[in-house]
Amino acid sequence: MAQDPLVIFTPSGKRGRFPVGTPVLTAARQLGVDLDSVCGGRGICSKCQITPSYGDFSKHGVHVAQDALSECNSVEERYDRVRGLKTGRRLGCQATVQSDVVIDVPPESQVHRQVVRKAAADRVIEMDPATRLFYVEVAEPDMHDPTGDQQRLAKALSEQWEVDDLEVDPKILPVLQKVLRKGDWKVTVALHRSHAEARPRLIALWPGLHEAGIFGLAIDLGSTTIAAHLTNLDTGAVVTSAGIMNPQIRFGEDLMSRVSYAMMNPGGEREMTAAVREAIDTLTADIAKEAGIDAGLILETVFVCNPVMHHLLLGIDPVELGQAPFALATSDALHFSAVELGLTALPAPARIYILPCIAGHVGADAAAVALAEQPGKSEDLALIVDVGTNAEILLGDTSRTLACSSPTGPAFEGAQISSGQRAAPGAIEAIRIDPATREPRFRVIGCDLWSDEDGFADATAQTGITGICGSGIIEAVAEMRMAGLLDPSGLIGSAEATGSERCLPAGRTHEYLIHDGTAGGGPKITVTQGDIRAIQLAKSALYAGARLLMDTRGVDKVDRVVLAGAFGAHISPKHAMVLGMIPDVPLDKVTSAGNAAGTGARIALCSLKARREIEATVRRITKVETAIEPKFQEHFVAANAIPHATDPFPELKKVVPLPQVCFNAGGDGSGGGRRRRRG
């Protein structure tokens, strides 16, 4: 007796023998090959497309004849006629095995396909969606065997999909009967599982085959802005991204001022909760409109945010986060329905997932960075800093991951800087100072020209030159240090001491003039001694946090540094290191991860496996609380100098000469924040 035909699937390599006439989809399922199907093999969803290969495959030891699969049947022909099948493609549920065959499953036919991220890093997201569609044919009601429509739907799912123990969202009950009848007892249901073993929950259904797709939102809920990525839950593709200001700003610019608003104003936390939920509703409606999709198709939302935003989103008074021991109300990952979270632009049964918080100062946003950047999978020791109003810092390699948060304050974002402003057209974002002439040149947002290039004045006439943004002030301070205008203690030298007329007296200190726009009615843009102090405080906090993690890990250097956060993308590694923001490493070992928190949110949105992974990771992370570590103060003081009072920075010194100057009249170089004189 001849053997059954051999069926080999690529790229998985899974193989098995099946009787002549077995549909390819059936063979794939029995072998556990990742081949998608929404309609369950009825030839209507087209998700199970495969490509047979013909000829000799010495690698597999088979010859595939031209008639290895059955001829196109009427279902496939109709499908091809109406919607078109790519050349060489077949529907896996219709084509049957006739003889030995090699069958390729293209990426778009795989449930667990890999989606390449847009961002620079080359990591891919493996799709493992929590919400999936199932087309199902339900038995009609029978008076002689009276069961509910829900129960017959559950039975059909069990029989046709081996999906058992169906739960139905309460908000679905009122529409269930109408949809079943409208679809003539054929419906597509969206089932959500909060984890692989959880009961499947019916969160949406449509009559017949639903072809408009389902979507999710990955939301990075920041103190200042709320950014959302509308993502196709089937393909993982980002359809549209959009952002909105966090309206809580009216209650306080930074986190601690919002906490104190809640402390000082009874019900203040409820006001802030209502404000942020309303903004999320607005953002949801806007992004759906922009993408041209029905917001009713957005069935999942993932949030990443810092602990204060986390608590205010949940309606929890953040007061405990404002005082030691900084206790979170809840730290694990959370699951809600949209209605439970008071979000009204999403369909009520839509599922919400919030990543776990690492500690009272290290939130779900830091967890998302860890998910995106995977310090725990790094072979070399990686320091990841997400720079914002607070800096979240992760240090890790395959042996261990540590995390802390450091209160950098808003100076890095241009706040508390005399000429500071948010990143917007007209803001100076880059600056260079000639070490010989000590003359500056700069670039402003909205214009690609440097200020000493022809046409700059014309090109910036519209926006003007309005101030310095975060990356601009970091570059300015670093360039001043490299040009010898600033000594290691952070003192700006006088015109006499520096030889630059741009060093202007300002009371008992000096300021450096970058641009005088007063003749044209614009501002005079200077870097003052106060600006330097503000940047020194911020960078010292950041460096001290990193050093604290290094101490805990028992190392005094790291192998590489990753700058995350939207802001991180704009910081020049060289300038960051001259400033001493980050530990000394070779400059080519400093990379930018872009918006890693947002990427982490997208990964969690697309993958249950990723959620499980980050939940386990967060439990294992070593948490370091900077506020109570005596060594933090010590590191903070030592980091006040530019780049550092005691740490040597040998890699930096290989590429950047730093002038040995001292502008302190007393000459002790202690400087720092204290305005005292000795001797």
Next chain:
Amino acid sequence: MAQDPLVIFTPSGKRGRFPVGTPVLTAARQLGVDLDSVCGGRGICSKCQITPSYGDFSKHGVHVAQDALSECNSVEERYDRVRGLKTGRRLGCQATVQSDVVIDVPPESQVHRQVVRKAAADRVIEMDPATRLFYVEVAEPDMHDPTGDQQRLAKALSEQWEVDDLEVDPKILPVLQKVLRKGDWKVTVALHRSHAEARPRLIALWPGLHEAGIFGLAIDLGSTTIAAHLTNLDTGAVVTSAGIMNPQIRFGEDLMSRVSYAMMNPGGEREMTAAVREAIDTLTADIAKEAGIDAGLILETVFVCNPVMHHLLLGIDPVELGQAPFALATSDALHFSAVELGLTALPAPARIYILPCIAGHVGADAAAVALAEQPGKSEDLALIVDVGTNAEILLGDTSRTLACSSPTGPAFEGAQISSGQRAAPGAIEAIRIDPATREPRFRVIGCDLWSDEDGFADATAQTGITGICGSGIIEAVAEMRMAGLLDPSGLIGSAEATGSERCLPAGRTHEYLIHDGTAGGGPKITVTQGDIRAIQLAKSALYAGARLLMDTRGVDKVDRVVLAGAFGAHISPKHAMVLGMIPDVPLDKVTSAGNAAGTGARIALCSLKARREIEATVRRITKVETAIEPKFQEHFVAANAIPHATDPFPELKKVVPLPQVCFNAGGDGSGGGRRRRRG
């Protein structure tokens, strides 16, 4: 070496040896003895009270010395001083075993104690509450090991109570931190499990030891009235009962008129849902106020109701229930939180349980009757009828249970009766007609005297005599039949034919005068031919339903009949049988079960085991749909005669002589609802 002391618990008889010094509570737990404790053995909740017995116990073969338990320690002494311990009682967590001892666990110290029902039947409810209290001491937050308050609470519950996998209701999150701190990290939590294996869900918590108890509502949601029993979830005792009219009456008196309101008015089902939920809120607030408890302590509610009420409570359009095949949207038992069901007087996390529906016409109320009356555990064949606007009928014994619903209409409730009214003061509720004189006497609600007794006029002067309620009309028709005023076909005889001047002509038919109050400005109360027809239709439907179940079961008699429903309590078995409402059985085999649906709701409220039992029972019940059974019409027509055209009623005839009269001019006795003449 001497053996460890022997500890014997009564009434369980469980025994074991324990080292000297073992607390009684510890011994009880290790033996699986049902001994309550909320505080976990800290000597503050007093739930673990036990009574040691002393002397010789030949049955157990032990002698118990006076010092078999340790002396009262300071904790017990303080407790006794402050709150008082009954004589002989000890705190099981403080008293330790010193030598052989027999220990009685009084009922009030058992979690699974049995609660005797107030109603006539002698069944008891075994407490197995879904929601229980746990006193727990939670670790304070630690900056060096930052976990959320929720996670530390979960850990404490796991360590102190072996309660794992805590879920927290979203509405609890905002209060968690404040309560933990107010209680100085000692709190009482209320944990709910929807079934024995479900994850425990935190639905309420209080600082310190919570001593005000927790409560539940058992709600019988009827078409006309909504009745609620406020029940102590610890003891099972009914604290207060209260009722309210179902405001949906303004959309239609009976179920089908409400279904048609929803069909005719877009959004009509939403109006009715809002109305009933608002009424439940009012009832909840009222009953809590009446009982003097905080409505925030009502942590569970159980609903029983017919399918139309069920769907309207859930916000489901009931239109499918108004037409074949009478498909329920969902038939299984349901679990919600109060907020999911839009109930606002209950605390948002309060749990709702709705009993399963049996079929499109046989609702959760019938399931509740089955739970209360347990036909499936009856050794003899029991017919249980719950008489209301629809009659729910159950037939069962240990071998099998069948159920159907029959459309009796509201005649049994006094509606559609010319002098009919609801049961209220002034309504005739009982009536007797002298077979010799054919003169009536009667009793009205609000007065214990019969109308021919001295003082009746004075006693009823306040209320007047205003009409006939449901039980009154049934008695009136049966008495008329027994007195020879009515023939088997249901025709009222003329004054000449009957010899009674009270038989007054009314068009082409006659009516029987019960009371003429017109002289005093009151109504003239008669039973008209139309009234007889209405009662005949209702009773025929009821009897036909019962017969259909008997057919399906293959029997032509039953062993006993149970009349359930608030109305059932007022029907005299003899009159019901003369009327032919129920099959012929010995009169002493007809019993009343009172409000069995309400009792079933109470049982489900107090016991997870009972919920599991009724869910399993409902799945096994044989459902019979009366609307589509050809035999139903046949039985209906035959049952039109009083008591019946063909069924012999031998038991009835043993005790009640029924005159053989015929008032049909044609003399064929066919009568019935058809006003035709033959011959």
